[in-house]
Amino acid sequence: MNGKESSVESAPASALVDPAKGQEWLQRYADSVLGVFGTPQRVLVRGAGCLVWDADGKQYLDLLGGIAVNALGHAHPFVTSVISSQLATLGHVSNFFTSPTQVALAEKLLALSGAPVESKVFFANSGTEAVEAAFKLARRNSAAAPDGKPRTRILALEGGFHGRTMGALALTAKQAYREPFEPLPGGVEHLPFDDLQALEAALDESVAAVVLEPIQGEAGVRPLSTGYLQRARELTRAAGALLILDEVQTGVGRTGRWFAHQSSGITPDAMTLAKGLGGGFPIGALVTFGPRASALLTAGQHGSTFGGNPVATAAALATLHALEAGAVLQNADDVGNFLRSSLTAVPGVDEVRGEGLLIGFDLDGDFAAEAVREALEQGFIINAPTPHTLRLAPPLILTRAEAQGFLDALPGILDTARTANARTHAAQSTEAPA
Numbered sequence: 001m002n003g004k005e006s007s008v009e010s011a012p013a014s015a016l017v018d019p020a021k022g023q024e025w026l027q028r029y030a031d032s033v034l035g036v037f038g039t040p041q042r043v044l045v046r047g048a049g050c051l052v053w054d055a056d057g058k059q060y061l062d063l064l065g066g067i068a069v070n071a072l073g074h075a076h077p078f079v080t081s082v083i084s085s086q087l088a089t090l091g092h093v094s095n096f097f098t099s100p101t102q103v104a105l106a107e108k109l110l111a112l113s114g115a116p117v118e119s120k121v122f123f124a125n126s127g128t129e130a131v132e133a134a135f136k137l138a139r140r141n142s143a144a145a146p147d148g149k150p151r152t153r154i155l156a157l158e159g160g161f162h163g164r165t166m167g168a169l170a171l172t173a174k175q176a177y178r179e180p181f182e183p184l185p186g187g188v189e190h191l192p193f194d195d196l197q198a199l200e201a202a203l204d205e206s207v208a209a210v211v212l213e214p215i216q217g218e219a220g221v222r223p224l225s226t227g228y229l230q231r232a233r234e235l236t237r238a239a240g241a242l243l244i245l246d247e248v249q250t251g252v253g254r255t256g257r258w259f260a261h262q263s264s265g266i267t268p269d270a271m272t273l274a275k276g277l278g279g280g281f282p283i284g285a286l287v288t289f290g291p292r293a294s295a296l297l298t299a300g301q302h303g304s305t306f307g308g309n310p311v312a313t314a315a316a317l318a319t320l321h322a323l324e325a326g327a328v329l330q331n332a333d334d335v336g337n338f339l340r341s342s343l344t345a346v347p348g349v350d351e352v353r354g355e356g357l358l359i360g361f362d363l364d365g366d367f368a369a370e371a372v373r374e375a376l377e378q379g380f381i382i383n384a385p386t387p388h389t390l391r392l393a394p395p396l397i398l399t400r401a402e403a404q405g406f407l408d409a410l411p412g413i414l415d416t417a418r419t420a421n422a423r424t425h426a427a428q429s430t431e432a433p434a
């Protein structure tokens with residue numbers, strides 16, 4: 001049988017589902033999808049550039065980009081066509097085999113990260129998987145202490161987020177994420193954020209690795225100081241510990257550079273990537289820098305069925321190509337600077353942080369959740385990583401005009417949110433038993 005004779009020769013995914021409105025989908029979601037995410041804010045059906053539409057036809061400016069994922073916006077024509085043609089040629093082969101796109105992507109990532117000779121890439125399917133690989137890399141550094149004692153400790157930071165699988169969760173600091181799943185893999189200690197004295201006191205030859213986000217994303221876009229990153233590099237090198245940078249959120253152009261750590265001039269021993277890498281297609285990667293880090297995980301010590309498959313690696317190659325060809329990192333830098341300087345002038349905004357198009361700003365009260373809801377009502381997708389912090393991680397192709405549209409609406413959004421928050425508190429205090 002050839003494709004032409006098939007009754008399912010060509011059809012959009014929407015042909016596989018019956019049409020329904022948003023509320024009906026949400027009810028069916030609640031009845032069928034595991035409740036770990038709570039109730040979704042909307043049911044989205046379509047996107048183009050920085051815009052998305054929900055099942056009721058309402059349009060939104062997407063200022064979150066699927067949490068720093070949709071670097072080129074939605075339905076980017078070049079990325080879409082590369083993915084479909086790769087899928088129509090060869091979709092999956094397993095790691096008993098390789099493919100040209102896998103090799104080309106590894107080479108491209110090493111070139112963009114300025115990695116020295118004998119650097120390598122391991123491909124995974126998500127951020128947490130890239131971090132798991134990094135965790136195993138750190139464990140393999142255990143036997144390398146000069147006194148023969150194993151390096152059992154791994155240092156991470158308070159506020160750090162590294163994913164939800166067990167190893168990544170052990171590195172993640174947030175108690176609410178950790179406690180229900182203890183015991184977690186041992187040996188991880190969380191140091192106070194950006195505190196050099198604490199790092200100096202903790203780092204000795206019993207440490208296998210230090211794991212840092214150059215900018216903590218989930219904690220509310222908190223940048224580590226350049227001095228901290230540079231000193232962490234010196235101290236880990238001296239102690240024989242690995243410096244592992246988690247750039248799952250900050251990597252691939254998000255900050256206006258290919259990788260956030262490049263602004264500090266350091267070279268890590270390993271770096272994790274995911275979110276923006278596939279332009280919306282799931283893929284993760286661990287880059288190991290130089291011969292020592294690249295020799296720690298040997299044949300048979302790690303693996304993945306899907307990791308590095310032809311479609312995912314083609315998607316990432318296409319994304320990197322389009323970011324380069326369109327001078328998109330420059331745009332991220334320009335529009336990011338414009339947004340940050342404009343945000344500082346908005347009443348109710350206390351502090352603005354971040355680089356490129358990874359932006360966090362603190363409000364002068366705990367009404368960020370209400371602001372997210374009101375923004376959605378007004379057609380903007382944003383996010384509240386903390387009760388008083390809003391985060392923007394839009395497509396890196398966001399235009400100044402699109403950014404301006406949000407800035408124009410923001411004072412009204414914050415006013416309404418503050419009022420809604422005050423009303424909730426007033427209602428709660430009158431409801432409280434005497």
Ligand SMILES: *Cc1c(COP(=O)(O)O)cnc(C)c1O
Binds near residue numbers: 161274
């Ligand atoms: C999102 C994130 C992860 C986890 O990535 P997933 O793809 O959700 O598994 C890990 N580290 C950082 C810094 C992240 O922002």
